Amino acid sequence: MKTSALYARVSTSGQEKEQTINSQIAEIVSKAKGDGSAIEQGLQYVDDGWSGELLARPALDNLRDAVKNKSFDTLYLYDLGRLSRNFLNQLILKKELTEAGIKIVSLHDINGENPESLLAQNVMGLFHDYERIKIAERFRRGKLYKAKSGILFGWQAPYGYEYIKGKEKGMGNFKIVPHEVEILKMIFQWIGIEGLTIRQVIKRLYEQKIYPRKSKNKYWSTSTLSRRLRDETYIGVTHYNKSKSIVPENPTKNEKYKKIKKSSRHNNPKDQWFAIEVEPIIEKELFTAVQKQLILNDSFAMRNKKNNYLLSGLAYCSCGRKRAGEGNSKTHNLYYRCTDRVLRYPLPKECHNKGVNATVLDDRVWSTIVKLLSNKNLIKKHFGIWKEKQKQPTSNTDFLKTELDKQLDAFETQEKRYLEAYGEGAISLSQYKEQVQAIQNKKTTILTKLQRVSTDFSTPSAPVILPDLDEYCDKMKIILTNRDFEKKLPIVRKVIQKVTTDGTIATIQGYIPLQIPVENTQENVKFKSEYRYRRSPQRRKINPIQRPP
Numbered sequence: 001m002k003t004s005a006l007y008a009r010v011s012t013s014g015q016e017k018e019q020t021i022n023s024q025i026a027e028i029v030s031k032a033k034g035d036g037s038a039i040e041q042g043l044q045y046v047d048d049g050w051s052g053e054l055l056a057r058p059a060l061d062n063l064r065d066a067v068k069n070k071s072f073d074t075l076y077l078y079d080l081g082r083l084s085r086n087f088l089n090q091l092i093l094k095k096e097l098t099e100a101g102i103k104i105v106s107l108h109d110i111n112g113e114n115p116e117s118l119l120a121q122n123v124m125g126l127f128h129d130y131e132r133i134k135i136a137e138r139f140r141r142g143k144l145y146k147a148k149s150g151i152l153f154g155w156q157a158p159y160g161y162e163y164i165k166g167k168e169k170g171m172g173n174f175k176i177v178p179h180e181v182e183i184l185k186m187i188f189q190w191i192g193i194e195g196l197t198i199r200q201v202i203k204r205l206y207e208q209k210i211y212p213r214k215s216k217n218k219y220w221s222t223s224t225l226s227r228r229l230r231d232e233t234y235i236g237v238t239h240y241n242k243s244k245s246i247v248p249e250n251p252t253k254n255e256k257y258k259k260i261k262k263s264s265r266h267n268n269p270k271d272q273w274f275a276i277e278v279e280p281i282i283e284k285e286l287f288t289a290v291q292k293q294l295i296l297n298d299s300f301a302m303r304n305k306k307n308n309y310l311l312s313g314l315a316y317c318s319c320g321r322k323r324a325g326e327g328n329s330k331t332h333n334l335y336y337r338c339t340d341r342v343l344r345y346p347l348p349k350e351c352h353n354k355g356v357n358a359t360v361l362d363d364r365v366w367s368t369i370v371k372l373l374s375n376k377n378l379i380k381k382h383f384g385i386w387k388e389k390q391k392q393p394t395s396n397t398d399f400l401k402t403e404l405d406k407q408l409d410a411f412e413t414q415e416k417r418y419l420e421a422y423g424e425g426a427i428s429l430s431q432y433k434e435q436v437q438a439i440q441n442k443k444t445t446i447l448t449k450l451q452r453v454s455t456d457f458s459t460p461s462a463p464v465i466l467p468d469l470d471e472y473c474d475k476m477k478i479i480l481t482n483r484d485f486e487k488k489l490p491i492v493r494k495v496i497q498k499v500t501t502d503g504t505i506a507t508i509q510g511y512i513p514l515q516i517p518v519e520n521t522q523e524n525v526k527f528k529s530e531y532r533y534r535r536s537p538q539r540r541k542i543n544p545i546q547r548p549p
């Protein structure tokens, strides 16, 4: 009995005018049924909302793995464009399938059963590729032309307006939405006249139950609101070609799969913008006043950051979130507060742990560091534990190593695939180089991790010379006594990993530095990080400190 599989994909882009994923699947299933084979659920590979430009798609990857294992012998597709929008990538995939002895049945293509029809199929593929690029380009130039002639077309109108299609194609305009305009005027006045900050505005909007247009969370986000407040559309000029989508240079998330390639937006130079007049909503004076107030608010926020928090970035709340320094520098009422309140804003907070007086916690933590690092017995005990640990790699290490090795193998397979594709002439040298470079980068990261795993836990390559521990503790005491803030800060950053508190009890987690500079103990405090000893979590001693009543 023959086993069949299907692959279906639609992209999110409306331009392609594709059918829905379900109608694709339904058509394929009924065709397969007619051929006398049922496609079981496990062999239906579906990428819903993925661009055909990229090869890295979750269901496609699963399909390719199934191909490698020869889990089926016929693959049904709506058309070959489902596999890839890029002709060369399409060739790679087709080759993988045919080499595994899998028959491809495409519902809307010439099916290549003999050399002539195969050639025809490839020519069609190439033609589609060319056509796609041409259409995209024509579309882009057409829009530019309209914008240059001052015509608004198919735009997503900003809050306060609605886009109205014209009688003639492309003769659209923005129409004012009265209730949204009222809200906008109010917001601009709150800032321009009352001098509110964006956050205060968000809170007020939430309290008055005024929600943004697309509101999943029912509150305005800082970024949305600050974009609206700076949008010149409201004083009567909207811009086309202000930005373009690009492949992100420094992606914030290092995801394995990306739904679209160009997920980042980049501002075009101002001379490439096209101004189009629309009906203004906000008076110019008020708009200018708001811009000034926003700059003022920013500079005030910057000034506020200058308070001295010894544990900034290291303080955590027992609820798991970070604690951030807050307070008035003039009155010296500085606190470490749980960021739950800020992050959930303007929704009510979930964490009810109290803020901790920053001066008190800083002092307590510092004196604890001094006490711990000059405690000879404690230091000796922990160095002993650490030395033991150096001799035996843990089972945890082995697990990590196997995991990393597996990842490395997967990348090597990928690399081979591309090399093969290049060898066959399916991709160009520059495409090959680009792909391989990306893989190489990932491999380097894994290799570094592997190295770290080995050096961190297994037998060290060079024996570590332990300092004289009595002398170490005496010197530490001298170094740590009478430090001012500037000198304390680098030490705290080296020694402390985390300070967690619920408002009453604080737990310090940190490292014992292995070496201290013998010379110049008065001024230069430097710890050599390569000898830094990381205390293992299971052996960590918890040193609770009590907050004074």
Ligand SMILES: [Zn+2]
Binding pocket: 317, 318, 319, 320, 321, 338, 339, 340, 351, 352, 353
């Ligand atoms: Zn909390």
